[in-house]
Each structure stands twice: as structure tokens, then as C-alpha cells.
Amino acid sequence: MSKLFRAVIMGPPGSGKGTISERIAHSFGLKHLSSGDFVRENISAKTEAGVLAKTYIKKGLLVPDHVMTRLLLPRLEEMTKCSWLLDGFPRTLAQAEALNSACDLDVAINLNIPLETLKERLRHRWIHPSSGRVYNMCFNPPRVQGIDDITGEPLIQQEDDRPEALVARLRHYKDVAKPVIDFYKAKGILYTYSDTETDQIWPNISTLLSTKIPTIQSDARCASTH
Ligand SMILES: Nc1ncnc2c1ncn2[C@@H]1O[C@H](COP(=O)(O)OP(=O)(O)OP(=O)(O)O)[C@@H](O)[C@H]1O
């Protein structure tokens, strides 16, 4: 029987969540929901949660769980006809538990990428700040160096993508992600992928999803966010 498909993708900064989510959205017609994009939309729209979130992001902090869930869960609840893949949420056990109360997940993809690879990738990561579009000067460069392909606006490098900042970010990631990974492992829906190249991981994820989404309804195929 056809049913909607619900998945999350987890991994440290630079592990390829955004890149792989785009491929999944494109190949399987799932909606790619990025928590970072939701946060940025709310900041631009100056919603109550967005104004609050901005105060934390400016300090380089994660947005508190109750603000994040208030921002995200109503959006998920609206998506009753759509299969989706959630990228960047949950990041903490409290968020995973809140998500679990709102919906049943089919798959949790966990990207486990070596530290040296993450450092190297983020050193070359450039983003278009208002859309969150991501480039890499080696892996997927923009058509014109330093310029967003779609808007023609300048790209920036994030302060916290610097190798010095990354080590602290990764330590923090490991601490908060471990209980989330254990939570999904206990539920029997965790799929972990380890490699240095997205192109090596991708066929394995594609095979997994082909077995998990064989009967997705055509009207449950939703466009990607980008
Ligand atoms: N699930 C979440 N919980 C708490 N804060 C979040 C969450 N998702 C996004 N944020 C906030 O929004 C900001 C932007 O998120 P986004 O995922 O785009 O970038 P990021 O943290 O640089 O992640 P990555 O480097 O893994 O792509 C984060 O730095 C964080 O402050």
C-alpha cells in the first residue's frame, strides 16, 4: 500500500547533509526541509520565533529546543500530503522526542565523515547567505567565482567554517548527537554511512531509499525547496 515517507538526515557540519538531501529530493521527489532555511525564513519574516532565534545565531549558538520545535513542528503538521526529508533537525534528544510525538519516521540517515575531510570541505565552502545555497570551490563551484548562480549576489565564507572553530563545533556536535543516534538505533531505523566522498555514499543511500520508497504515490512527490 502507498504511504507517505518520512526521513531525517544527520551528520556533523560539512558532512554533506545539504548536498545529499538535494540529490534525494531530486531523485525521489521528496520535499527537502532544511531547519537552517526555516530559521532564515523566520528571521527574514521577523516572526516571534525568528526574532528570538536571531539572538542566539548572532552569538554562534544553537537555537533553544523550545524555539526550534515551535518554529518547525507546525510546518511539518501542514505537510500531510507530502513525503519529506528533514535536514538539520533534530539536533538534540529533546528535538528527536518532540518530532517522535508529532510523526513516525521511516528512516534516519547518519553521515559519519572523518574530521580531516570535514575540515578540508568547510575550508572551501562558500554560501549564499539569504538562501542558504552552498558551493564548494572544488566539488561544486559556482559558475562565476564568488557569485551566486541564481541571484548574482556575492557569496561569503562563514566564520565558524574556519578549521579552528570547526573542532569546537564538532566536539559539541558529537556530545548532542550521540543520544539522538542511540534513539534512532533503538527504534531500528538508523542507517549510518562512512566515507570521504559523497559520490561513494550516494549509491548506497539511493539503493536504501529505492527499497524503502517503492510505492510512493505520485501525488506525494513534492518539489524540492530549492
Ligand atoms: N535543529 C536545530 N536546533 C538548534 N538550532 C538550529 C537547528 N537548525 C538550525 N539551527 C540554527 O540555525 C543556524 C543555521 O543552520 P544551518 O543548518 O543552515 O547551518 P549550520 O549550523 O552551519 O549547519 P551545517 O554546517 O551542519 O550545515 C544554526 O547554526 C543554528 O544556530
Ligand SMILES: Nc1nc2c(ncn2[C@@H]2O[C@H](COP(=O)(O)OP(=O)(O)O)[C@@H](O)[C@H]2O)c(=O)[nH]1
Ligand atoms: N570535496 C568534496 N566536497 C563535498 C563533497 N560533498 C559535499 N561537499 C562540499 O562540502 C561542503 C559541505 O557540504 P554540505 O552539503 O553543505 O554539508 P552539511 O553542512 O552537512 O549540510 C559543501 O561546500 C559541499 O559542496 C565531496 O564528496 N567532496
